[in-house]
Amino acid sequence: MFDLLLTGGLVVTPAGAERLDLAIKxxxxxxxALAGTTPLDSAARxxxxxxxxxxxxxxxxxxHTNSVLPTAAESGIKCFGADRVSxxxxxxxxxxxxxxxxxxxxxxxxxxxxxxxxEWNGQTYTDFALHGTFKEPxxxxxxxxxxxxxxxxxxxxxxxxxxxxTPTRPHQKTDLGTMWGIMEQTAAAxxxxxxxxxxxxxxxxxxxxxxxxxxxxxxxxxxxxNVLSERLxxxxxxxxARHVGAAIYLMHVSANDGIRAIRDARGEGAPIYGExxxxxxxxxxxNYREPHGAIYHTYxxxxxxxxxxxxxxxxxxxxLSTLATDGVCTDFDVKTRGNTIYDATGGHAGxxxxxxVAYTEGVADRGLELTRFVDLTSANAAKILGLYPRKGxxxxxxxxxxxxxxxxxxxxxxxxxxHEADYSPWEGYRARAWxxxxxxxxxxxxxxxxxxxxxxxxxxxxxxxSDVLNRPAC
Numbered sequence: 001m002f003d004l005l006l007t008g009g010l011v012v013t014p015a016g017a018e019r020l021d022l023a024i025k026x027x028x029x030x031x032x033a034l035a036g037t038t039p040l041d042s043a044a045r046x047x048x049x050x051x052x053x054x055x056x057x058x059x060x061x062x063x064h065t066n067s068v069l070p071t072a073a074e075s076g077i078k079c080f081g082a083d084r085v086s087x088x089x090x091x092x093x094x095x096x097x098x099x100x101x102x103x104x105x106x107x108x109x110x111x112x113x114x115x116x117x118x119e120w121n122g123q124t125y126t127d128f129a130l131h132g133t134f135k136e137p138x139x140x141x142x143x144x145x146x147x148x149x150x151x152x153x154x155x156x157x158x159x160x161x162x163x164x165x166t167p168t169r170p171h172q173k174t175d176l177g178t179m180w181g182i183m184e185q186t187a188a189a190x191x192x193x194x195x196x197x198x199x200x201x202x203x204x205x206x207x208x209x210x211x212x213x214x215x216x217x218x219x220x221x222x223x224x225x226n227v228l229s230e231r232l233x234x235x236x237x238x239x240x241a242r243h244v245g246a247a248i249y250l251m252h253v254s255a256n257d258g259i260r261a262i263r264d265a266r267g268e269g270a271p272i273y274g275e276x277x278x279x280x281x282x283x284x285x286x287n288y289r290e291p292h293g294a295i296y297h298t299y300x301x302x303x304x305x306x307x308x309x310x311x312x313x314x315x316x317x318x319x320l321s322t323l324a325t326d327g328v329c330t331d332f333d334v335k336t337r338g339n340t341i342y343d344a345t346g347g348h349a350g351x352x353x354x355x356x357v358a359y360t361e362g363v364a365d366r367g368l369e370l371t372r373f374v375d376l377t378s379a380n381a382a383k384i385l386g387l388y389p390r391k392g393x394x395x396x397x398x399x400x401x402x403x404x405x406x407x408x409x410x411x412x413x414x415x416x417x418x419h420e421a422d423y424s425p426w427e428g429y430r431a432r433a434w435x436x437x438x439x440x441x442x443x444x445x446x447x448x449x450x451x452x453x454x455x456x457x458x459x460x461x462x463x464x465x466s467d468v469l470n471r472p473a474c
Contacts, residue, residue, distance in 0.1 A: 001025075003442055005043035008035050008050030009404065010370075013394045014379075017370040022054060023398040027441035032396060043126050047444075049404050049437065056392050057095025057401030057438065058355050061381040062251060062275065062324035064347060065099050066119050069334070070169040071343050080329040080420070084123040085351055086457060088329070088420035090125040090445050093403030093435035095381075096391050096460065100159060101130040103139070109146040113155055117459050124457035125445060127401070129385060131194055132158040132183060135172040144178075147185040152459025156386035157192040157249070158182065162233050163200035165299050166224075166344055167207050173200055180240055187246035192384055192464050194249040197233035197258075198225060198300050207341065216340045218293055222285040224341045225301035227255045234261040238272055247271035247469045249384055252326055254280050255303045256310040264321045266472040273384050273472070274320040278350060278357045278423060281311035281323075294336045295425045298326050299346040312361060316368055321380045321474055324357050325350040332423035353413070355403060357426070359433035380474040381443035386462035404437035421431035426470075 002023040011020040019035040023043060031038070041044050089097055101116035102243070103109060113130055120128050127406040132147075132155055147158070160174040160182060174182070179195075186193045205223045210216055215223075225303070234250060238261060241248045253259060253274045265272040279296060284305045287296040296302060314320045328347020338344045358377050362368035368376075374392075382392030389398050411431045415424040438446040445453050467473045 002030055002043035003045070005038060005040070005046045006049050006054060006404070007038070007046060008048050009052050009054040010403050011054040011394055012370045012374050013372070016402055017363050022394065024404040024439070024442045027400055029394060029396055029398050029400050032394070043359060047437070047455045051408065052436065053370070053405040053407050053433070054394070055380040055403050055405065056394055057403050057440065058089070058093050059096045059378040059381040059387065059392050060089065060094050060325055060327070060351055060354060061098045061322055061350060061385055063099055063327040067332070069328070069345055070165070071338055071345050077334055079347065079395045082120045082128070083455065085182060085327060085329050086124040086126040086455070087451065088349070088352035088418060090438050090440070091419050091435065091451065093355040093359050093405065093438055094351060095401040095403070095438065095440050096124065096127045096387065097351070098129045098131065098385060099129060100133045100408060102133050102135055103143065105136055109143055109150045110153065113150070120457065120459065122455060126440065127457045127460050129387060129460045129462055130155065133157070134160055134174055137171055139178055141181070144181050144185050147191065147433065148189040150190045151189040154463070156190070156462030156464045157194060158186055159196070161196040163196070163198040163203050164238065165198070165203070166342060176240065180244065183241060183244045183246040186226045189454045190464055190466070190469060192247055192249050192250055192386070196236050196251055197230065197237045199229040199232040202226065202229040202232060207212065210341060216342060218297065218339050219288040219343065220300040221297060221341050221344065222287055222303050225299060227303060227307070230300065231261065234258050238265045238270070241272065242270055247273070249273045249275065251275050251324070252277055252298070252300060253320060254300045255307045259310055259314045259319055266319065269471055271469055271471055271473070273322070275322045275324045276315065276320055277324060277326050280347070281308060281315070282357070283425070284308045286474065292336050294339055294344050294351050295348060295423060297344050297346060298328065298348060312366055315362070315376055316366065317370065321384065323354065323376045325354055326383070327351045329420045331421050335423065346426050349418070349423070349430050351423070352418050352420050353426045353429070355405065355435060356431040356433050357429070359405060359407065360431055364432035375474065383465070383468050383474045386425040386464035387460055391460070392461070400442040402439040403435050406436050407433045
């Protein structure tokens with residue numbers, strides 16, 4: 001007897017999209033069969049999803065929770081925690097989020113993972129994983145040498161920043177030498193290294209130039225976090241990775257120069273992966289000029305329209321691998337508390353809208369194949385971060401994490417429709433898909449716009465495959 005049977009839906013498996021019955025037992029996908037061929041009395045509950053699209057629950061590889069906002073460090077204001085962010089995610093059809101565990105001086109590396117996991121345990125509606133991160137000016141060799149043990153414990157991804165981002169933020173930059181050492185450890189241990197790539201010298205000098213010119217409004221943000229910075233930093237990160245033989249994941253690609261650097265490296269067989277955010281593929285620096293233009297901002301920055309317009313083609317042709325959010329969720333008053341290049345709050349509420357935007361922009365507007373839609377919203381992130389095929393696939397034996405999308409809608413989005421914050425940069429957006437059913441490890445979490453169960457997410461262990469680590473596999 002199955003626990004749950006979904007019938008009649010268009011189900012996207014790694015083999016393609018087909019009308020299938022999907023049976024679940026003990027939190028796993030137990031069987032797939034042609035639609036209508038599974039006896040209805042073989043399951044404790046049957047849900048008819050005829051006319052709907054059934055895809056793996058989304059995997060967002062880049063969110064931040066419960067952290068003091070760097071531009072509000074003096075006040076101690078934090079972004080929302082795992083409860084609020086995961087609630088938005090589960091409503092939107094995302095079932096796995098990946099946050100950041102910051103190493104602190106005096107910690108063993110495992111301490112940082114345990115401390116961050118404690119903030120998620122009992123609070124999250126989604127499953128979660130954690131990138132280990134290094135933000136301190138000095139990272140002792142003995143800590144770097146703990147990376148192999150941490151990887152063996154299931155912590156398969158790490159992150160560094162190549163810039164302090166603004167002149168007023170707390171230190172977070174990893175110097176190139178230490179980055180080299182971290183890469184050596186991640187490569188040897190079979191882990192993925194994520195990189196926030198901006199050239200710190202260019203960024204900091206740009207801030208000085210803009211301040212001297214008196215042009216520090218947020219509408220000049222793309223001149224501080226500029227295309228030259230992306231070009232130089234991507235070249236350095238990729239060069240270092242190729243020297244070491246390391247796989248790297250370049251977060252929030254924002255300019256076509258970054259796209260070109262990734263395309264060239266992948267063309268030569270290097271395991272280089274690129275991530276974009278939906279708002280880089282939809283908004284541009286012109287949106288900073290709007291009233292409350294800060295709602296569109298995260299770092300590095302929005303760029304010009306031609307950079308924006310290159311994002312979806314690069315996702316579709318396989319140059320870029322994932323669609324993440326860099327979610328840093330706050331309410332409107334916090335998000336708009338600053339309006340200059342010095343005090344603007346980065347990140348915004350976008351986790352809940354990610355799946356709908358991806359379908360609308362990709363499938364409905366550009367003819368993206370449904371298997372590629374799954375790649376961008378779940379499968380590729382799961383592969384790059386060592387969660388696949390437990391996550392990111394509809395296959396027998398995979399976790400029964402599912403999103404059921406109504407793709408026959410034409411809906412104008414309002415902030416009142418959403419659950420992350422009291423505003424949305426997607427206010428007024430015309431969505432051509434809307435999530436109607438979310439299942440996490442076999443349990444129906446959201447049905448017809450109602451959250452049915454409390455927090456029950458679990459920390460996921462990561463094991464990155466050798467295929468992903470040694471060539472551009474996705």
